Amino acid sequence: MKDCVTAAVIGLGRIGRTHAEILVSRVGSVRVKYAADAFLNEEMKKWAKELGIKGVTDDPEICLQDPEVDAVYICTSTDTHSEYITRAAKAGKHIFSEKPLDSDLVRLSGALREAEKAGVKFQTGFMRRFDRNHSKAKALIQSGKVGRGQMIRLSCRDTVQSPYEYLKVSGGIFFDMMIHDFDMVRFLTDSEAEEIYAAGGVFTDERLNDIPDVDTAAAFVRMKNGMLAVIDNGRQCWYGHDQRSEIFCTEGTVQVMNEHEDTVVVKKGDGIYAPKPPDFFIERYYEAYVAENQSFVDSILFDRPAAVTAADGVEPIRMAKAAQLSLEQNRPVKLSEITEYRIV
Amino acid sequence: MKDCVTAAVIGLGRIGRTHAEILVSRVGSVRVKYAADAFLNEEMKKWAKELGIKGVTDDPEICLQDPEVDAVYICTSTDTHSEYITRAAKAGKHIFSEKPLDSDLVRLSGALREAEKAGVKFQTGFMRRFDRNHSKAKALIQSGKVGRGQMIRLSCRDTVQSPYEYLKVSGGIFFDMMIHDFDMVRFLTDSEAEEIYAAGGVFTDERLNDIPDVDTAAAFVRMKNGMLAVIDNGRQCWYGHDQRSEIFCTEGTVQVMNEHEDTVVVKKGDGIYAPKPPDFFIERYYEAYVAENQSFVDSILFDRPAAVTAADGVEPIRMAKAAQLSLEQNRPVKLSEITEYRIV
Amino acid sequence: MKDCVTAAVIGLGRIGRTHAEILVSRVGSVRVKYAADAFLNEEMKKWAKELGIKGVTDDPEICLQDPEVDAVYICTSTDTHSEYITRAAKAGKHIFSEKPLDSDLVRLSGALREAEKAGVKFQTGFMRRFDRNHSKAKALIQSGKVGRGQMIRLSCRDTVQSPYEYLKVSGGIFFDMMIHDFDMVRFLTDSEAEEIYAAGGVFTDERLNDIPDVDTAAAFVRMKNGMLAVIDNGRQCWYGHDQRSEIFCTEGTVQVMNEHEDTVVVKKGDGIYAPKPPDFFIERYYEAYVAENQSFVDSILFDRPAAVTAADGVEPIRMAKAAQLSLEQNRPVKLSEITEYRIV
Amino acid sequence: MKDCVTAAVIGLGRIGRTHAEILVSRVGSVRVKYAADAFLNEEMKKWAKELGIKGVTDDPEICLQDPEVDAVYICTSTDTHSEYITRAAKAGKHIFSEKPLDSDLVRLSGALREAEKAGVKFQTGFMRRFDRNHSKAKALIQSGKVGRGQMIRLSCRDTVQSPYEYLKVSGGIFFDMMIHDFDMVRFLTDSEAEEIYAAGGVFTDERLNDIPDVDTAAAFVRMKNGMLAVIDNGRQCWYGHDQRSEIFCTEGTVQVMNEHEDTVVVKKGDGIYAPKPPDFFIERYYEAYVAENQSFVDSILFDRPAAVTAADGVEPIRMAKAAQLSLEQNRPVKLSEITEYRIV
Structure with missing residues (x-):
């Protein structure tokens, strides 16, 4: 068993940053190697540096190609979730995707089939359950x-x-x-x-x-x-x-x-x-986000089913x-x- | 202006008794002359006596024919409301009817037209408003x-x-x-x-x-x-x-x-x-029943519109x-x- | 057993009026024959008339001498309580006295001994118990x-x-x-x-x-x-x-x-x-005042000990x-x- | 300005461990180099290892002599606080001491004078303020x-x-x-x-x-x-x-x-x-302990007065x-x- 999960967060808007901050400061047995955003700006770089994340990039592919990365957090805009799910699955990464997974169910079905085929963990970001x-x-x-x-x-x-x-x-x-x-x-x-x-x-x-x-x-x-x-x-x-x-x-x-x-x-x-x-709902559910992230990390560490499945998404x-x-x-x-x- | 309303309560089930008790003990400028029930029993007689109501009868018509009676409370079973509304209207009595007025709207329409024609006050018993x-x-x-x-x-x-x-x-x-x-x-x-x-x-x-x-x-x-x-x-x-x-x-x-x-x-x-x-809802809304009854009595005393109309019913x-x-x-x-x- | 207690209220300030109103409208088996105040004014007279109390007087002795009166409510200023307790006791009336009974304990002891000697009910007005x-x-x-x-x-x-x-x-x-x-x-x-x-x-x-x-x-x-x-x-x-x-x-x-x-x-x-x-405390404890008064009236009707004794006072x-x-x-x-x- | 405070926790009972855990997982810009207890046992060693604290010792002097250590947390039994305050002050370490500082005020006065003389930060552990x-x-x-x-x-x-x-x-x-x-x-x-x-x-x-x-x-x-x-x-x-x-x-x-x-x-x-x-009070005040520790660490980093002084202790x-x-x-x-x- 690994004793630490290496994660990458893709999409550095409000929710992506929240996940990264929680992974860094509140969740055990995980490190955040990358913070990626295709529209990376100075403010994001500054934020990542203060948080101590070394791998800041505007190319998510770098995270996906790094064999050290175990899991990716997909926190981009909803219409890009399916694409990132597909790419992450093909790269063999465990996947945490924010909600809603996609409003295009046909597109989503393809992506989720890839994730299933790859046999990676897949968790949907419904934090209220936690x-x-x-x-x-x-x-x-x-x-x-x-x-x-x-x-x-x-x-x-x-x-x-x-x-x-x-x-x-x-x-x-x-x-x-x-x-x-x-x-x-x-x-x-x-x-x-x-x-x-x-x-x-x-x-x-x-x-x-x-x-x-x-x-x-x-x-x-x-x-x-x-x-x-x-x-x-x-x-x-x-x-x-x-x-x-x-x-x-x-x-x-x-x-x-x-x-x-x-x-x-x-x-x-x-x-x-x-x-x-x-x-704000993030403030309201902060501890739920912490528990959600710990649960996802633990599902990887202990090879357990993810607590919130693709079907739940x-x-x-x-x-x-x-x-x-x-x-x-x-x-x-x-x-x-x-x-x-x-x-x- | 009269200084006291004389009332008759028709129908001595739970809600009829509640109205009578409230009229006797909590509402000003009203007296209950009759407590009537077509299926009058010994228990009702005992209850009326203890409450100090003299006119206990199994014939509601007696209340309707008594010229001293200003107002009647119709607290009988729902399917008889329209009939009593009609009879009370024809006798020129102000009318308080319990809810629901009638499930037969055609029958009810006839009754309410009589009340309107008679020009009497008509109040529907929606106490929650009070x-x-x-x-x-x-x-x-x-x-x-x-x-x-x-x-x-x-x-x-x-x-x-x-x-x-x-x-x-x-x-x-x-x-x-x-x-x-x-x-x-x-x-x-x-x-x-x-x-x-x-x-x-x-x-x-x-x-x-x-x-x-x-x-x-x-x-x-x-x-x-x-x-x-x-x-x-x-x-x-x-x-x-x-x-x-x-x-x-x-x-x-x-x-x-x-x-x-x-x-x-x-x-x-x-x-x-x-x-x-x-x-029990009667316990819950007891003070609302008191206010409802005071409002009805006052509408008669001061010749004001009833607070809850026929349309409201x-x-x-x-x-x-x-x-x-x-x-x-x-x-x-x-x-x-x-x-x-x-x-x- | 009597079926109704006849009461007189002495002292028509705020608390005296509250007792009178409650006795008239909320308490069973009691009637208020007198409302007395040594400093009777027009406003008090108007109030008593509206409440339907016939015996309005500035001479409390009239209440004490009326053989119909069973009980007196002493609601005067504190420093006169002992005197009225003494006089009421000597007249053989049951006594309800407002709190505090008296700040002069020596004077009070004499009054309470009279009440005890007379064998009348004595209740102190601590309504919070109710x-x-x-x-x-x-x-x-x-x-x-x-x-x-x-x-x-x-x-x-x-x-x-x-x-x-x-x-x-x-x-x-x-x-x-x-x-x-x-x-x-x-x-x-x-x-x-x-x-x-x-x-x-x-x-x-x-x-x-x-x-x-x-x-x-x-x-x-x-x-x-x-x-x-x-x-x-x-x-x-x-x-x-x-x-x-x-x-x-x-x-x-x-x-x-x-x-x-x-x-x-x-x-x-x-x-x-x-x-x-x-x-206001009277509003806060209104139902307690009702229960207190009912308890006092019942203690007389059923010859039970008063719920709040002289010692409690x-x-x-x-x-x-x-x-x-x-x-x-x-x-x-x-x-x-x-x-x-x-x-x- | 330093960008990280190096701390040692002395006394590994319930409260000492709580501080250590909070410093490790919840407080920014601090690392815990030592966990010391004069009565060190296997359970404490296991706990420290899991928390990732390397310097586990039964000799508090080791922490005090290490020039890397900026601050010590004194979480030992109350009667030893003054001694550790004195020794830490003489070693030039900033001091956080749990409450009550000491029941022996004479002894305590000597210790606090040393702290004052040494010019170190001194904070008393009254977390409820936070x-x-x-x-x-x-x-x-x-x-x-x-x-x-x-x-x-x-x-x-x-x-x-x-x-x-x-x-x-x-x-x-x-x-x-x-x-x-x-x-x-x-x-x-x-x-x-x-x-x-x-x-x-x-x-x-x-x-x-x-x-x-x-x-x-x-x-x-x-x-x-x-x-x-x-x-x-x-x-x-x-x-x-x-x-x-x-x-x-x-x-x-x-x-x-x-x-x-x-x-x-x-x-x-x-x-x-x-x-x-x-x-438990630790559960109740957990976030207060976090804020208390962040405040102490910040007082060192930014050379500000401690929020809870010796006098407050x-x-x-x-x-x-x-x-x-x-x-x-x-x-x-x-x-x-x-x-x-x-x-x-």
């Missing part, structure tokens, strides 16, 4: 202590809307944001989606109509095991990243409340101020497609209608 | 302090399921239970429903399949002003009457949390026990019908499809 | 479920300071405010105070130095059963009547949190606003005297040093 | 937004009592446990203690009478700026490390609530289970001595009576 609260919730449900699941309610609202330029290429709220909730629904119910009905509207940014996209959305998911899920998302809520989950079961309800920046309550004549949730995309179709046609859409590619 | 929390929430929304409404989430779960015999004649979860949420949606959005999609399932009591009914239901409501509402209901949750509301607006979110039996937290080695919500029934149709046909149903009767 | 939270806390402790008591923490802060003119004659913070906490300590520990150490200071109103009084005070109480109690009081906290209690026991801790005006949480960019406690006064002495001399003071009068 | 909640509370108070401080309430209870053998040499509850609260009182009030009155008792472990020590204690502190502080401590509360603080000011109250293990609420028929605080010991004396003599004790050594 959140202490959601993993506790899942354990509670699986324990049988709250009976059988009936309904799930998931809520997610960003503090402020992402930049319009980003949203234009994000693939829409179902691919960009609700995809985490679709993942959670599968995770918490241990079942697959059967049918989805979605609704949405533009309330805060009229420009979204031109994309077209919505800033407020809700979806109903009917699972194969009979459970119902109700999801709502909002692009902007001002008071912090608001993400709560609730699982209503036959013998009890499990509620996952928000995490908060602190535990300080201030009581004054003009009101009682309670703690706020953190503003594909199904939420199919759900997002079904939701998008439902929104467009205003009718419930069966998952079986999404035929491009399915693993499960 | 709850201190929901009325504060509405005031906040109307104040503009949280911006424009985007989405509403309503959750309601009974502690334990009502008796099967009761559910058999209840008209189903949308008429019996979610009708309060349909009312809340209209109340909190100041808009009318455009379209509804509903889903549901049987999780805890297989017998419901024979009615047929469901024990767990969810509904999406698209309002004419563009707002979305997501409602979920459950017949049984064990830990108290769980009713929470949330209104997500462009500049803030208003959350109505549960009321609790007390404020005592017990911390022990085996867990930290937080206060529970009250078990009819529209949620139409929404329940749309939800029922949606559940049966698994498609979004427009309110315009419910054509039997509409006021708005 | 609060749903504190009575639940006591039941929990007595149940043994949290083990044996170790320490009690009590906190009480008024929203805004009472008027200076009132404070000048209030007897000081220990007599006027902390007396409720002294009562709670006895109630929750089922033990008597052995020794008290008190501290305090003037932080918000320099004029209090002239009385002299303090606006912020803390006291340590060592109980005969070994338990410790820590009490803090403040005259002004701005954000609502803040009263919390905590009982730390060998197998768990019982916390009594604040009651709140509502359950509405408002989340905005500038903060998350939680519900406030009610501003006297001991907190002795504790207040010990605390006052401790503050003046900056030393722990034994209750045995307070020799004027003791019942326990 | 807790996100307490530092926010302090900032709020200093901002003036809540007015002027009146009273502080601090509560601290361990989940389970430390082993008896440990308690026998701990110096008693005031030195071992309440010392953190004494530190907090100074930190939050920006003032010094004038007088202390303390009380306590044995409730859960009779053996403590033989030490003698108490398992439950309370203390009143009167500060030079007039503020009052009320502290309570308990050795055992079962439901997690319960540490709450409250600062009551003239224009508002700041409450520091507990941190919790997660945000999961479970609602069942037998109760509503809220999240628990972590069981000495004064709480004097307060503990005053509290101990107060408990023994049952009287308020002035800090001026503790004459062995004072810095402030």
